[in-house]
Amino acid sequence: MNQGHRSESVQIAKLQTEIKMLREQLLQSEKLASLGQLAAGVAHEINNPIGYVASNMKVLAEYSSNLIHLVKRLSQQVDDETRANLLAHFDFEYVCDDLPKLVLESEQGLSRVVGIIHDLKDFSHIEQADFVEADLHQGILSTLNLVSNELKYRADVVKDFAELPKVNCIPSQLNQVLLNLLLNAAKAIKQDGTITITTGFDDFWVWFAVSDNGEGMDSVQLGRIFEPFYTTKPKGEGTGLGLSLSRGIVEKHQGVINVSSTPGVGSCFTVKIPR
Ligand SMILES: Nc1ncnc2c1ncn2[C@@H]1O[C@H](COP(=O)(O)OP(=O)(O)O)[C@@H](O)[C@H]1O
Ligand SMILES: [Mg+2]
Structure with missing residues (x-):
């Protein structure tokens, strides 16, 4: 050849x-x-x-x-x-x-x-599979209610909400993103942790962030988490698709998803959607 x-x-x-x-x-x-x-x-x-x-x-x-x-x-x-x-x-x-x-x-x-x-x-x-003007908090609260059982044995959930303007989005899809971030955060916490959901906005973006004081990630891990099928969870527990799908959804909204993390300290994922 x-x-x-x-x-x-x-x-x-x-x-x-x-x-x-x-x-x-x-x-x-x-x-x-x-x-x-x-x-x-x-x-x-x-x-x-x-x-x-x-x-x-x-x-x-x-x-x-x-x-x-x-x-x-x-x-x-x-x-x-x-x-x-x-x-x-x-x-x-x-x-x-x-x-x-x-x-x-x-x-x-x-x-x-x-x-x-x-x-x-x-x-x-x-x-609603289409873009609508929606209140992010409404989706955040119902998503939280749905997973509260999953979270409550590992972590306290703290809500730090700002007054948000409505944003053009597909609410069910952003709920999926949040759900995945919350479950990931809970998974990273072994016990008695805190998950904080923060919301805010500026001239360009409306955003929400999920931070945890769980195990955190090193730079090698951070470089790979958005790859489809990258997971550190045992077989059967993680698909490694959550974050790659989430990023796809956020990009469809012309938004960005950022992450910062320190091993042993915790992680913070921020989702920004244009106003
Ligand atoms: N909050 C977090 N803290 C620590 N590691 C995380 C966190 N969120 C995601 N990760 C890492 O990113 C990997 C990929 O996440 P994800 O795409 O949601 O797939 P899955 O949850 O199925 O593993 C996880 O297996 C984990 O290693
Ligand atoms: Mg996940």
């Missing part, structure tokens, strides 16, 4: 690996998109039954308190001994005490479910 052929086949091999990587990247982003669709679909389906359960709960609370009053009144009509026996038999005092508590607890549980559904819808925004 002459020199020309060799370099040609090296080129072809390189292109083939690139195609393979791009294909897997595409697959991954399609998976994320269909996950978002699924979440939004489920949220939509749950919304309806939750709606009538919640409104039934209000009526039930009223009916049960009426019934309790009725029983109390009626029980005045019978002699003391019969009344005492009957009320004891049905554990009436306990029921009177417990019933309102049960109703209240159920209402609180329901409103939590309603909150989760709201966040899921907000997070996935499937109806």
Whole structure:
């Protein structure tokens, strides 16, 4: 084989690996998109039954308190001994005490479910694959709510929010970016860390930053983290696609994603979107 052929086949091999990587990247982003669709679909389906359960709960609370009053009144009509026996038999005092508590607890549980559904819808925004004027904080808060369970055993989350102008963006995609940054930050913290979300703006940019006091990265790692498939996580845990997809999303917004990190001290990722 002459020199020309060799370099040609090296080129072809390189292109083939690139195609393979791009294909897997595409697959991954399609998976994320269909996950978002699924979440939004489920949220939509749950919304309806939750709606009538919640409104039934209000009526039930009223009916049960009426019934309790009725029983109390009626029980005045019978002699003391019969009344005492009957009320004891049905554990009436306990029921009177417990019933309102049960109703209240159920209402609180329901409103939590309603909150989760709201966040899921907000997070996935499937109806919005286009650029819209959006409030970044809204997306940040719902994304945070969705992962709060994942975060709370490792880290406290501190919000340092500025008053932000609206920004032209695809909210569901920026939510994906934030989600990935938050999960990465949590992963970098072994225990009892802090994740700080800061927002701000200047004449050109609106930005949010996620910083952690986790394990940090050295310069070799920093040079590679945006490569597709670069991961330091065990097989099955990390895909190494989060940051490369995130960078793709941010670039689609004509934005930039910056990172600074010190081993043993922590990392800070900043996402800037043009105003
Ligand atoms: N906050 C962080 N602290 C320390 N290392 C990080 C942080 N965020 C990302 N990294 C490094 O970058 C790598 C790539 O991240 P990412 O593209 O999200 O893929 P994955 O999370 O699947 O590993 C991680 O495996 C980790 O080594
Ligand atoms: Mg990740």
